[in-house]
Amino acid sequence: MNDFIEKLGTFSEEDIAILEKEVQQHMCAKDTCLLKKGEVCSSVYFVKEGAVYHHTTDKDGNLHVIDVNTTNDWVLNHKSFTSRKPSTYQIQVYEDSELYELSITSIHKLIALSPSFLQMGKLLEVVTSRLRFFDGNYTADEKYAYILSNKPELLQKFPQMILASYLKMTPETLSRVRKRVS
Amino acid sequence: MNDFIEKLGTFSEEDIAILEKEVQQHMCAKDTCLLKKGEVCSSVYFVKEGAVYHHTTDKDGNLHVIDVNTTNDWVLNHKSFTSRKPSTYQIQVYEDSELYELSITSIHKLIALSPSFLQMGKLLEVVTSRLRFFDGNYTADEKYAYILSNKPELLQKFPQMILASYLKMTPETLSRVRKRVS
DNA sequence: ACATACACTTGATTAAGATCAAGAACGTAA
DNA sequence: TTACGTTCTTGATCTTAATCAAGTGTATGT
Numbered sequence: 001m002n003d004f005i006e007k008l009g010t011f012s013e014e015d016i017a018i019l020e021k022e023v024q025q026h027m028c029a030k031d032t033c034l035l036k037k038g039e040v041c042s043s044v045y046f047v048k049e050g051a052v053y054h055h056t057t058d059k060d061g062n063l064h065v066i067d068v069n070t071t072n073d074w075v076l077n078h079k080s081f082t083s084r085k086p087s088t089y090q091i092q093v094y095e096d097s098e099l100y101e102l103s104i105t106s107i108h109k110l111i112a113l114s115p116s117f118l119q120m121g122k123l124l125e126v127v128t129s130r131l132r133f134f135d136g137n138y139t140a141d142e143k144y145a146y147i148l149s150n151k152p153e154l155l156q157k158f159p160q161m162i163l164a165s166y167l168k169m170t171p172e173t174l175s176r177v178r179k180r181v182s
Numbered sequence: 183m184n185d186f187i188e189k190l191g192t193f194s195e196e197d198i199a200i201l202e203k204e205v206q207q208h209m210c211a212k213d214t215c216l217l218k219k220g221e222v223c224s225s226v227y228f229v230k231e232g233a234v235y236h237h238t239t240d241k242d243g244n245l246h247v248i249d250v251n252t253t254n255d256w257v258l259n260h261k262s263f264t265s266r267k268p269s270t271y272q273i274q275v276y277e278d279s280e281l282y283e284l285s286i287t288s289i290h291k292l293i294a295l296s297p298s299f300l301q302m303g304k305l306l307e308v309v310t311s312r313l314r315f316f317d318g319n320y321t322a323d324e325k326y327a328y329i330l331s332n333k334p335e336l337l338q339k340f341p342q343m344i345l346a347s348y349l350k351m352t353p354e355t356l357s358r359v360r361k362r363v364s
Numbered sequence: 365a366c367a368t369a370c371a372c373t374t375g376a377t378t379a380a381g382a383t384c385a386a387g388a389a390c391g392t393a394a
Numbered sequence: 395t396t397a398c399g400t401t402c403t404t405g406a407t408c409t410t411a412a413t414c415a416a417g418t419g420t421a422t423g424t
Contacts, residue, residue, distance in 0.1 A: 159401070171401085341372090342372065351412090352413080
């Protein structure tokens with residue numbers, strides 16, 4: 001649990017003690033749903049080991065992958081979490097994973113006990129900000145190269161279909177990009 | 183000033199009286215800068231009449247239009263405003279405009295005087311959320327059709343170059359789309 | 365009225381990626 | 395082992411929009 005707490009911020013010994021009481025540890029099987037479409041996001045997860053993806057399916061049955069997380073990543077729908085409005089997509093475990101969970105009620109309790117826990121709010125803003133290429137007009141090659149140099153573990157954890165959807169290209173294109181860039 | 187206050191929320195007579203003392207009314211000439219790149223956004227504007235655009239210029243000298251506002255729109259860099267971090271772009275008046283301004287210090291003062299002003303925070307979140315098509319993969323025709331049915335006044339106020347940049351297409355493409363869709 | 369500048373249009377060509385289609389590689393179950 | 399279902403690869407073609415280039419307005423000032 002140390003790496004989890006370290007990533008959360010800097011805390012005193014006492015703070016860590018009360019924090020540890022609030023954190024729940026889970027072993028989640030593949031396909032476990034962490035947040036259903038329509039539910040309000042009320043927990044923050046941290047991936048100790050494993051893989052998680054955020055997705056939705058449109059009326060034509062096409063899968064849209066919104067986000068992907070692996071080891072040492074934070075997992076939450078930040079928009080739903082902060083606005084307390086229903087999530088527009090699902091968060092699901094992609095492979096058997098070990099997760100830490102901190103509920104919103106625990107977070108409120110912690111902040112009431114020690115204001116040093118306020119730093120978590122800032123953190124969650126940062127960790128959930130979207131990757132560069134979702135704003136600008138990047139080519140398929142640039143998007144792949146970005147992942148390759150910034151988060152190559154995604155390429156190992158997820159199959160081409162999921163990655164292609166996440167990168168907004170077809171699996172065929174991703175296959176060709178892969179060959180081209182390597 | 184009534185339409186401005188109405189859009190801000192629902193307030194008592196006394197609230198409106200203290201609010202009106204804080205609002206500054208401006209006549210701004212074309213090209214007046216409301217927020218410079220690098221400054222922290224510290225005011226919210228409301229367009230009584232006119233046109234405003236948010237833009238930046240990259241190292242190759244290309245103009246990138248991030249947002250456009252016309253009559254009855256709110257104007258602010260929400261990210262800079264809430265994070266208190268420097269703006270990455272400029273906000274500028276595009277044609278002579280009549281604007282109302284509410285500074286962040288005024289907002290804090292108002293909230294201290296009456297908690298009913300807290301509703302403004304929610305409002306600003308909503309009004310600054312990006313239009314649908316900036317997430318998904320929409321065609322040039324779809325983007326134009328969306329503006330045409332949801333904010334046609336933009337097409338009157340701004341020249342093709344600005345609109346094309348905002349819609350992430352070339353002016354040539356926008357010209358052809360225009361003919362095609364109409 | 366003329367010149368200059370600027371915005372817009374239109375056409376021809378190019379490039380990126382999607383789509384369609386077929387086959388290869390690999391795992392799992394009978 | 396064979397058979398089936400995936401996932402991934404590869405090729406051929408098509409579509410969208412960018413680029414390049416040459417026009418056509420249209421306003422502004424002299």
